[in-house]
Amino acid sequence: MMTLSEGQQSASGGFRVDVSRGQRIGRVSSEWFARPDDERYLNLPDLYEAVRGRAERAQARTVESRTIRVEASRDNAERLALTVPGRDEPVAPTHWSFGQLCAQVGAPTSYLRQLPAALSAINLQHGLLSHRAELVKTLETNNGRIELCAVTGPDYGRIWDHELIAAVIKIAGNGTSDTRWKVPGVMDWATMTHNPFVDVTKETTTLYASDRRDVFLFLVDDTNPIEAGRLPDGSPDLYFRGFYCWNSEVGSKTLGIASFYLRAVCMNRNLWGVENFEEITIRHSKFAAQRFAHEAAPALTNFANSSPAPFVAGIKAARERIVARTDDDRETFLRKGGFSKAETAKIIETVLGEENRKPESIFDFVQGITAFARGKAHQDARLELESKAKRLMERAI
Numbered sequence: 144m145m146t147l148s149e150g151q152q153s154a155s156g157g158f159r160v161d162v163s164r165g166q167r168i169g170r171v172s173s174e175w176f177a178r179p180d181d182e183r184y185l186n187l188p189d190l191y192e193a194v195r196g197r198a199e200r201a202q203a204r205t206v207e208s209r210t211i212r213v214e215a216s217r218d219n220a221e222r223l224a225l226t227v228p229g230r231d232e233p234v235a236p237t238h239w240s241f242g243q244l245c246a247q248v249g250a251p252t253s254y255l256r257q258l259p260a261a262l263s264a265i266n267l268q269h270g271l272l273s274h275r276a277e278l279v280k281t282l283e284t285n286n287g288r289i290e291l292c293a294v295t296g297p298d299y300g301r302i303w304d305h306e307l308i309a310a311v312i313k314i315a316g317n318g319t320s321d322t323r324w325k326v327p328g329v330m331d332w333a334t335m336t337h338n339p340f341v342d343v344t345k346e347t348t349t350l351y352a353s354d355r356r357d358v359f360l361f362l363v364d365d366t367n368p369i370e371a372g373r374l375p376d377g378s379p380d381l382y383f384r385g386f387y388c389w390n391s392e393v394g395s396k397t398l399g400i401a402s403f404y405l406r407a408v409c410m411n412r413n414l415w416g417v418e419n420f421e422e423i424t425i426r427h428s429k430f431a432a433q434r435f436a437h438e439a440a441p442a443l444t445n446f447a448n449s450s451p452a453p454f455v456a457g458i459k460a461a462r463e464r465i466v467a468r469t470d471d472d473r474e475t476f477l478r479k480g481g482f483s484k485a486e487t488a489k490i491i492e493t494v495l496g497e498e499n500r501k502p503e504s505i506f507d508f509v510q511g512i513t514a515f516a517r518g519k520a521h522q523d524a525r526l527e528l529e530s531k532a533k534r535l536m537e538r539a540i
Contacts (some may be wrong), residue, residue: 157328157336158368160381160406162415163497164510166529167517170401171361171387174351175412184350185343187308187318190360194304194352198392201284204229205297208248208274213267215260223260223267225291227281234283236291239355239393243294248274282393292356293393300431302398304358307390310440314447315362318350319343324447326350327363327385330407330415337383337407339365349387349412357395361387363408369451371404371458372506375498382406382418382454386446391427398431399424400439402446404454419454420533461506461536473502481531482512490515509536 184190204227212226214233223241224233236244245252248270255263282293282301315324326349328339341347349361363385370379382404390398400423406416423442425434467473470491477487494502494511502508509532516528 156340157331157334157338158381159334159336159378160330160416161374162330162335162407163514164380165406165416165418166414166420166513168403168414168417168420171349171408171412171414174359174361175349178351178353180345182351182353183345183348184352185319185345185348187312187315187350187360190318190350190352190358191305191308191312194308194358197284197286197356198303198305200286201282201292201392203280203282203301205278205280207277208271208279209277211271211279213264213271215264223264227283227291230283230289232289234289234291236294239395240282240291240294243394244279244291245270247276247279247294247296286354295394295427298429299394300427300429301392302390302425302427302431302435304352304356304390304392306432306435307358307388307398308360310443311360311362311388314444318360318362323364323367324362325365327361327408327412328365330409332409337365339363347410355395356392357390359387359389361385361412363405365408369404369455371451371455372462380458382416382451384446384451385414386443388443394427397424397426398435398439400443402443404451418458457536458506461509462504464505465503466505466508467503470501476508480535486515486528505535505538508532 184193206228210228214224214226215222222235224235226233241256242252244267245255248267250266250270255266258266276296278297280295280297280299281291284290284292311318314322316322319325326343326347328337328341329347330337351360352358363383365383368381368383371382372380374380383406385405386400386402388400389396401420403414403420404418405414408414423439425431425439467476473491474487477490478484482490490508490511491501493514494500494507497514498507502511512528512532512535516525516532519525519528
């Protein structure tokens with residue numbers, strides 16, 4: 144791997160980076176803000192044991208929908224209870240599974256939530272008796288009381304959270320110290336350095352799991368920076384490798400893995416200076432488990448063990464490929480790339496402001512486009528610009 148020597152590391156223990164380039168991605172930050180302390184884990188083995196334990200306490204089965212009985216709870220007039228074949232005691236639907244059950248039988252969820260439990264039970268029972276698909280798949284668990292966690296179609300392909308965590312452990316060990324992959328450090332804005340040597344606490348961790356039966360984790364290789372060219376002042380342009388992945392056992396989201404190169408992670412877990420963002424998602428359809436085994440898990444391993452040489456070569460090619468030397472060249476190049484006249488002017492102006500010169504190479508234009516995109520308030524507009532920048536970068540390779 145093309146990394147810096149120890150002598151090139153700053154005295155503060157961090158690496159000087161330029162976060163004005165590349166994309167800013169807030170997905171990890173959103174998770175960080177939303178997770179309470181009891182959903183935060185300090186290492187991968189603890190996270191694995193937690194999600195494996197809840198999987199062992201769960202029971203999945205496929206049942207005939209007409210055999211499910213719905214009744215208003217005797218203890219709480221506002222709650223429903225379900226009797227499922229093969230279980231003597233009633234099960235209580237969670238907020239999520241109630242919505243799934245309504246969707247399965249074509250009942251209006253928001254309307255039924257407003258009804259008294261007795262009326263809601265009558266409507267749901269009618270829907271189950273007349274359910275044309277005939278079969279549903281349930282997921283039940285015992286956490287002191289029997290809960291119905293999920294109700295899906297019979298072909299739902301569940302990927303357990305612990306299966307994803309196990310695939311990550313194979314490449315990242317405990318996720319904190321025993322491999323190059325770890326919970327990320329923190330950007331120091333005063334010195335513009337990314338410090339990888341930060342204690343893993345409930346405040347800094349990026350390993351999450353909730354009782355809603357979902358997981359999210361983010362790891363980086365931030366003690367081994369990759370040099371991909373030079374900045375205008377002659378200092379190295381440094382990157383780190385990173386990935387995050389997520390899953391839901393109850394169908395609230397797909398399984399996904401995103402890999403990328405980034406320049407820094409700040410305290411609230413925004414990703415700065417992101418390049419080469421790639422994403423794989425797998426819907427929980429009939430063959431989801433097979434796709435995870437044959438596509439997603441190998442892709443994660445390949446990224447973890449791959450050389451950064453192709454990435455570095457791509458950056459170098461984009462820096463060296465000059466596509467515009469005059470203002471007419473610049474406008475023509477961007478207009479042919481699908482940018483409006485106003486966007487073209489803003490992109491050129493952005494590069495001039497940040498680099499103190501007008502764009503000439505593909506790399507210049509890509510950095511200008513992504514910097515311009517960061518100022519867009521609406522995500523759709525930002526993603527469209529970033530997609531155009533990615534296509535331009537691909538042309539250089």
